[in-house]
Amino acid sequence: MSSAFAYAPAPESRAVVDIAPSYGLFIDGEFTEAAGGKVFKTVSPANEEVLSEVAQAGSEDVERAVKAARKAFEKWSALPGAERAKYLFRIARLIQERSRELAVLESLDNGKPIRESRDSDLPLVAAHFFYYAGWADKLGHAGYGADPKPLGVAGQVIPWNFPLLMLAWKIAPALACGNTVVLKPAETTPLSALFFADICRQAGLPKGVVNILTGDGSTGAELVAHPDVNKVAFTGSTEVGKAIARTVAGTDKKLTLELGGKAANIVFDDAPIDQAVEGIVNGIFFNQGHVCCAGSRLLVQESVQDELLAALKRRMSTLRVGDPLDKNTDIGAINSAEQLARITELADAGESEGAERWAPSCELPDAGYWFAPTLFTGVTQAHRIAQEEIFGPVLSVLTFRTPEEAVAKANNTPYGLSAGVWTEKGSRILWMANKLRAGIVWSNTFNKFDPASPFGGYKESGFGREGGRHGLEAYLDV
Structure with a gap:
């Protein structure tokens, strides 16, 4: 007789999330097809089922998204911090309200257990938006000068292991500081970022403040190299991080890299x-x-x-x-x-x-x-x-x-x-x-995270910090 306790299956319902058969790019507050008409499929790693078809952004789409972000930057950066904070609070509340839907979506597209996406990822995602909403009207007290200014357009490239959480780590401080964003999610896990685009619309976020470009590595490379991007943030492999560092070398782009580890x-x-x-x-x-x-x-x-x-x-x-x-x-x-x-x-x-x-x-x-x-x-x-x-x-x-x-x-x-x-x-x-x-x-613990605590590495694990007061510095002209 086995000493292990036998568990009956307890599946979460797929019915709580409605995945469309295809998705476009999110540019200037609207979903739109890729200029080149190219698409790719995203599959569930648990059973190789095709979940949806997603647009492949090209150079023309990157240009459109960066232009939209640049245009939106003028009004967004001019808003009082307390007004920007209201949008971040709304986004955080909407994430909480839709957390069950988002957790199921994340587990379907990524393959991670629902227990982790539900109990770890989603609470932390909401917490990061709440935390940086609190900083939006207090930037002068963050230790980076009495009146720090935003950088402009942030180009952000995130990985597939924590799709929604890495989005929150990148977008929340960028918006709190008054920047606008063009974000590229990982090719294998684009769906939660596209659902987040819908949350931005629900929250009434002004058009162009957040733009989502789906695609492969070539899309990310186009975004990183775009001359009108002021800040590049990347989480992913050390190999790609080195390539990005070479791309931005000699430019005035600000760069943070969160790369691999061997803890x-x-x-x-x-x-x-x-x-x-x-x-x-x-x-x-x-x-x-x-x-x-x-x-x-x-x-x-x-x-x-x-x-x-x-x-x-x-x-x-x-x-x-x-x-x-x-x-x-x-x-x-x-x-x-x-x-x-x-x-x-x-x-x-x-x-x-x-x-x-x-x-x-x-x-x-x-x-x-x-x-x-x-x-x-x-x-x-x-x-x-x-x-x-x-x-x-x-x-x-x-x-x-x-x-x-x-x-x-x-x-x-x-x-x-x-x-x-x-x-x-x-x-x-x-x-x-x-x-x-x-x-x-x-x-005497491991893998404990808090939005108020900075995270980042040394050597080939990258440079710069995300989270906490330290996470604001990368998005401010100091």
């Missing part, structure tokens, strides 16, 4: 093991590991390695992989066939290089893109799985003996986005936080 989750021998195991699982298996700050490297003190790994394997055996719309699902679908191939290739490399692979027995669905939660032991610093970002539910385990060794191993990476420290000693936490070259260090 260390460090567990000392005095850590509460069960609590640490929950943090480890949340750190790497949340959102299928599609998290730039995922704790993909577990550094565990040698003396507790066996105890911790035994507890971790027990916990991993209880994770439920399957239908993202089932409220009991812990791990949903991998976002795309391309990402699944990348994860598979790196996991196979881990095995071929001598690391020991373990995964709980779990039945994966026949259709769609799936990867079982996986653990590697016997990993060294030289292994590809210890150096390269996998961006999937794969955890590499390394050991250490002293705090100094833990710091050396944690910092031995080209990335520097996040880290976690598990110990009962407050002095050790502070010592580690000072030594770790990471933009954010979590203490």
